[in-house]
Amino acid sequence: MVKTIQTKVPLQEVNTLGRYFKKKFKEKVYKVPISISGFTCPNIDGTVAKGGCSFCENDSFSPNLQDKKSKFKLSPKTTENPFLENQLKQLELQFNATKNRLEKKFGAKKFIVYFQSFTNTYAPFETLKALYEKALSFDNVLGLSIGTRTDCVTDEILDYLKALSLHKEIWVEYGVQSFYDETLHQINRGDTASNMRKWIAKTKEKGLLVCAHLIYGLPNETQKMMLHTLDETLKLNVDSIKFHPLYVVKNTLLTNEYKKGKFTPITEELYIDTVVKSIQKLPSHINVQRITAGINDNTLLSPLWCRNKHQQINKIRKALREVGLEY
C-alpha cells in the first residue's frame, strides 16, 4: 500500500500595519489615539449637514474624549482660537498617559500620534500646525496619522503635510465608507463619491500615505456592493485599509431606522465572508490596519456579535487560515 504524505502548504502572511511598521522601522510601532476638545465636523455643525453620519455617536470612536460638554467648536473659519494652549496641554497629557501605559504593558518604544476623533483637519490652519508640530516634538514619535474627511482637506494642508512627510511618517486617514452615492446620501454622509476620488487622488499625488476606512453592512448594501467599494478604493492606490462592521449605538440617527425596522444589521457570517474575500483581493503592498470593531458596553443596540471584538478577530483569523492566509 502506498502511503500518501500530506504536506501542509505554509500560510501566507497578510500585510498588516504592524508588519509594515516592523519592516520599515525594524521595531514595533504603536499608534496613540488622541481626542482634542473643540474639534467637530462639518457634518455635525451644519456646514454640510446636521446630525452627522447616521451611525455617528462619537464617544464610540474616541475612548479618550474628555470634554464632551465643551461649547467651543472650531472650524476653518474660526479667526481666533483662545483654547489653543489648553488643546496643546490636552494633547501632551493624553499622549503621555497612553505612552506610559504602552511602555509598561508592552515595552513600547516608538509611536505614531493618531488624531482620531471628529475631523482633524477641520480647524484654522495655524491651530492644525501648532497641534501637529507639538505632537511631532514628543520623544520617540515617528509621525502622525490624521483622521479626516475628503471635504475637509485643502491644497494648503496637503502641501504642508507633504513637507512634514519628508522627515516624518505622515498618514491621512479618510472615512470612505462606501463609493455608492445613494448609500452616502442615506447615511447622511454629506460627501460624494466623486469628491472622495478627487481628494484621495490629490493626497496620493502629493506622495502622502493614505488609509481608507470602509464600513460593511451599510443600509441596503449587498456583498457585491461592498466588494465594489473596495475595488474602487484600490483603484485610487491607497496604502492601507480599515474594515469596520456597521453597528447601531444609542443616540444616533441609525437607532431610529433600526427601531422602525428600516435597517437590518449585517450578520456575522456575511461580515466575516466579506472581509476574507476583501483581504484576498488586496495587493501585497497594501496593508490592513483593522479587520473589525466592537463595542462592549450598553450603548450597543445591535448586532450583539459586535460586543466581543476579540472573538470576532479570532473567527476572522480562522476563516483566513482556511484560505491560506495568516493575519
Ligand code: SF4
Ligand atoms: S464624518 Fe466622522 S465625525 Fe463627522 S459625522 Fe461622520 S462619523 Fe461623525
